[in-house]
Amino acid sequence: xxxxxxxxxxxxxxxxxxxxSYAPSGSPNIMTAxxxxxxxxxxxxxxxxxxxxxxxxxxxxxxxxxxxxIPNAKLAAAVDFAGIVSGRNFDKFEKxxxxxxxxxxxxxxxxxxxxxxxxxxxxxxxDLGAHVMMIGRxxxxxADEGLEGEGALLDIAKVDPILYNSGGDYxxxxxxxxxxxxxxxxxx
Amino acid sequence: xxxxxxxxxxxxxxxxxxxxSYAPSGSPNIMTAxxxxxxxxxxxxxxxxxxxxxxxxxxxxxxxxxxxxIPNAKLAAAVDFAGIVSGRNFDKFEKxxxxxxxxxxxxxxxxxxxxxxxxxxxxxxxDLGAHVMMIGRxxxxxADEGLEGEGALLDIAKVDPILYNSGGDYxxxxxxxxxxxxxxxxxx
Numbered sequence: 420x421x422x423x424x425x426x427x428x429x430x431x432x433x434x435x436x437x438x439x440s441y442a443p444s445g446s447p448n449i450m451t452a453x454x455x456x457x458x459x460x461x462x463x464x465x466x467x468x469x470x471x472x473x474x475x476x477x478x479x480x481x482x483x484x485x486x487x488x489i490p491n492a493k494l495a496a497a498v499d500f501a502g503i504v505s506g507r508n509f510d511k512f513e514k515x516x517x518x519x520x521x522x523x524x525x526x527x528x529x530x531x532x533x534x535x536x537x538x539x540x541x542x543x544x545x546d547l548g549a550h551v552m553m554i555g556r557x558x559x560x561x562a563d564e565g566l567e568g569e570g571a572l573l574d575i576a577k578v579d580p581i582l583y584n585s586g587g588d589y590x591x592x593x594x595x596x597x598x599x600x601x602x603x604x605x606x607x
Numbered sequence: 608x609x610x611x612x613x614x615x616x617x618x619x620x621x622x623x624x625x626x627x628s629y630a631p632s633g634s635p636n637i638m639t640a641x642x643x644x645x646x647x648x649x650x651x652x653x654x655x656x657x658x659x660x661x662x663x664x665x666x667x668x669x670x671x672x673x674x675x676x677i678p679n680a681k682l683a684a685a686v687d688f689a690g691i692v693s694g695r696n697f698d699k700f701e702k703x704x705x706x707x708x709x710x711x712x713x714x715x716x717x718x719x720x721x722x723x724x725x726x727x728x729x730x731x732x733x734d735l736g737a738h739v740m741m742i743g744r745x746x747x748x749x750a751d752e753g754l755e756g757e758g759a760l761l762d763i764a765k766v767d768p769i770l771y772n773s774g775g776d777y778x779x780x781x782x783x784x785x786x787x788x789x790x791x792x793x794x795x
Contacts, residue, residue, distance in 0.1 A: 421724065421749035423711075424760060428651045429748050430644065431677045431723065431761075431768035432620040432780060456618065456644030458656055459735035463616045466654065466740070468646055489619045495784040499791030514794050523611075535619065536609065545733055547647035547742070552654070554735070560617050561609035571775020572612060573619075580619035582770075582780055583787065587759020592620060592770055593781030596683040599771065603687030606702055 428454070428585065435498045435581040435589060437488040438467050438553075439519065439528050440478035442506060447519035447528035449488070449511050450475040451502030453583040454550060463557040464542055468550035474506040479553050483541040484525035487555070488533035491579040495589050498581055524558045534563045534578050570598065616642070616773065623686045623769040623777060625676040626655050626741075627707065627716050628666035630694060635707035635716035637676070637699050638663040639690030641771040642738060651745040652730055656738035662694040667741050671729045672713035675743070676721035679767040683777050686769055712746045722751045722766050758786065 436452045455467035465487055469476045479485045490498050497515035504511065512519050512530075519528035522538045529536040539555025568574035575592050582590040596602075624640045643655035653675055657664045667673045678686050685703035692699065700707050700718075707716035710726045717724040727743025756762035763780050770778040784790075 421751055424748040424750055426651045426745045427748045427760060428645050428648050428653075428745065429723070429760060430622065430624070430653060430675065430725065431763060431766050432622055432770050433645065434618065434620055436618070454645040454647065456654070457616050457621065457642040458654070458733075458740055459642065459738040460616050461737035462735070463614045464735050465616075465618060466644070466646070487618065492784055496790045496794060499785070499787060499789065500794040501791070503788060503791050504795070535617070537618065543733065543735070545646075545731065545740075545742070547650070547652050547731070549649035550647040552646055552733075554733070557614045557616065560612040560615045562612055563609055568772070568775050571772050572615060572617060573772075575619060575770070575772040575775070575778055578619050581784060582620050582763070584756070584759050584761075584763040586787065587756050587763070588786045589784040589790075590763055591781035591784060593779035596680055596769060596777040596779060597687070598776045599687060599774065600691060601687065602684045602777075603689070603691050606684060606688040607692070 432582045433585060435583040437490055437530055438475055438485055439488055439530055440475055440485045441482050441527060442474055442478045443481050447512055448474055448506035449501045451498050458554055464554050465537060465557055466552045466554045468552050470550055479541055482526045484527040485539050485555055486522055486527045486529040487537040488530040489535040489580055490533050492591050495581055534566060536561050620770045621773060623771040625678055625718055626663055626673055627676055627718055628663055628673045629670050629715060630662055630666045631669050635700055636662055636694035637689045639686050646742055652742050653725060653745055654740045654742045656740050658738055667729055670714045672715040673727050673743055674710055674715045674717040675725040676718040677723040677768050678721050680779050683769055722754060724749050
């Protein structure tokens, strides 16, 4: 028997992305986003939801670009900080000890310390009320050397990403449960 | 120095949701979705992306509802199976040994064996090409007893959700990295 928790914004797993953009002033800024995910395969798109009050909102609309940066476990405190404070009051890159690198293909900075970064052009916005979905077309993915996986492009254990447990804490990824497009074949 | 991987649909973590709906015939059906995530806080919305060729696409458009079911690690083979085959050819609930329960609030079944389920009304669709985003308004979240967390509504270790490593394998969630809205305060 299941019990009702009400209409919560809850799912597992949730990401802890760092969304980077150039503010209208030209300064690089980051924001933590747990509301988002891959949106389409072709064109390859990713979505992150941003409150219109955020500096990141104005920044993405003006620059028409952003990056989605995948932080690793070492960056958990920075990810939390970037979700607590506003880029209007803090230079979050500086406070977090992070480096902003100008993207190769889009008008947005990426976070050098993040092992994987997605360079995105703003493709579409969807106003849902409290948040506006910023759907970015993925122009390129860049990753640190040495993260290659067997079968997968990248090894999740080497990337060591952060999961956000809604309202609670951050977690690492854990052990493998088996190969995709393979372990289900036993049920056929 | 980062290397370019091209425009890949890659992010960490990615979910492995089971999206359940009633087919136009009335039969309950499930589909595995790794493209999706929470989309807005108010109204609370979740998005899952579905290819128009899928039975789930026709089902959601007709019923105007779906559920997002969070499988646990024990269901990894079923999750993989539900992503390999079509509901046009298989009764996926039966093949996976899963039970379809009629939702309380929306016109869609949920998966009894999943520890957490989100009952959603179709709120908006966004056509992106290969996939159409199905944005659902979360009407209720239902969870098994005994999953309560400290601070968070639910304990991720007790939920034991599945992460999808794009193109590779499935993973469990791992150890805690610290409390959200707390560990970042040291950087202020």
